[in-house]
Amino acid sequence: MTVIDASQSLQRDLKDIVRHAPGRLSIQVVGPTGVVAGWDADREVPAASLVKVLVLVAALREVDGGRLSLDQTLQLPEERVGGSGALSLLPSVTELAVVELLRLMVTLSDNDAANLLLHLLGHDRVTRTGREIGLQHTQVARNLRDRAAAESGRDNTTTAADQAGLLAALRAGQVLGGASTRLALALLAEQQHAYGVTALLPDGVVRGSKPGDLPGVRHDVALVETGGSWATVAVTATGMYDERHRQDYSVSVLPALAAVGEAVLGYLTGS
Template sequence: MTPAAEVRAVFRDAGVRGWLHARPVTGDGTRPTAREVGVGAHVPVVMASVYKVFVLVAYCRAVDAGTVDPREPVVVPVRRTPGITGISALADPVTMSWRDLVTSMVTASDNAAADVVHTRVGRDRVAALPAELGLTGTRIRGGTDDVFADLLADTGTDDVAAAFAVLADNDVPVRTRALSPVYGSSTTAADTTALLGMLWRGELASDGSTAFARRVLGAQIWPHRLRAGFPAAARVAGKTGTVGAVRNDVGVVTYPGEHPVAVAVYTHAARSDAAVPRADAAIGAAARVAVHALRAPAL
């Protein structure tokens, strides 16, 4: 069975539609490789919080350009994007530096931090990044606050918690823009691994900013998707994305003494329950199949 066939079997057994791409990340970017594993790698998919990787890149570039001081304190008021992690879940005003806001945005997928940073680095600037980087299958249309506004309108609810409760009800089918790559921020699995490869090779920012980006992606707190597919010896750095039945995780996996491998897994579960452990586990299992097919010693 080919790796792609194995990945399809993982998705099928978990009851999800899935899209995956994996490719080696060479050390200097000068050695293109035809080695890859793909399943629907060029099909448009919902990004959810994976869009925050683009905000991270835009932030790193702003720091390099001197337009953002990473140590500058920022007061985030009570009225902010809701969420269950980071400052989104706090009740009082918060003061943090820009770099700490970015750290919370990536490691905990903090929605409030993401929208504050997104606005600071420039939403137009973030939206222009995919075309600038040659990622023709990617569109950034707003931030998490825009997704939530659409979600409230489409579910006829007054708050985000109620909207997600509607999404989680399998007996109440809802058509919402948040679950469609046509209306919201969208990408492809192949575009995602291309972005991760450029970031890992240091092609998008200075050495210092690249090291910062790699460090915060490596500190993501969620162990139940991509990271669950690999042993402790492997370093896994990445970013999740979740909205309703959509569950994603993308990142770079590095075994000791081997070339890193970028992998992106996007899924849409058959059930809309808030927790679908089999769907989460399928992300790690599919990523493991793809990455293991591409493992190679570093030269």
């Protein structure tokens, strides 16, 4: 009988998904002992809202260091950038606790919450946090929806390898204290936009995720956990914007993202 290595089988599944998916995909799957499988995982892409996972970790590191409190309240600016989240629709909300900002940033991908935390922490500090954790290709250079900064060449970038590695280090308890680790994972598990990698996973699978999108871009990073086994997976998908017709067709890649999630679950369960 020929024994098929589960990681090799997963690699073949990922290759098949990439071949049939629209746009250009990069994938990384990481388990407790390291990289399991991947495809073009070191390709740098616009980070979109995936940057918010690193902001979450950077903020909670400040909490662990006693330099920030979860109960500390921050004043919201009158002008809101919107685009994603609830705060741009709630002008009567003028201040929130740090923990509430973290929850809105992660579960609803609220850009105004993220920008307030970025203002508090500083772009350089968030980038340095990533470097300390081992993220070699993730750069945080501007706020969310800052068009002027983007047009001047300042952008937030990352890779599938960095994102899967960050979530794996978080799951393994290597980047935060115990209480902060539990909070971060709980917030990711409360994700309200789980339409990508985890979309077709059964309810019994412990999971958390953070999607991100821009015109022509769809990303997702997720934790898949079942039966005592776990893996993190990041998928970045680009090149899905029709310049001629000014049409974003990135939603067409969502079935491919869900197929990646199913493949990772199959790897974990041996099915």
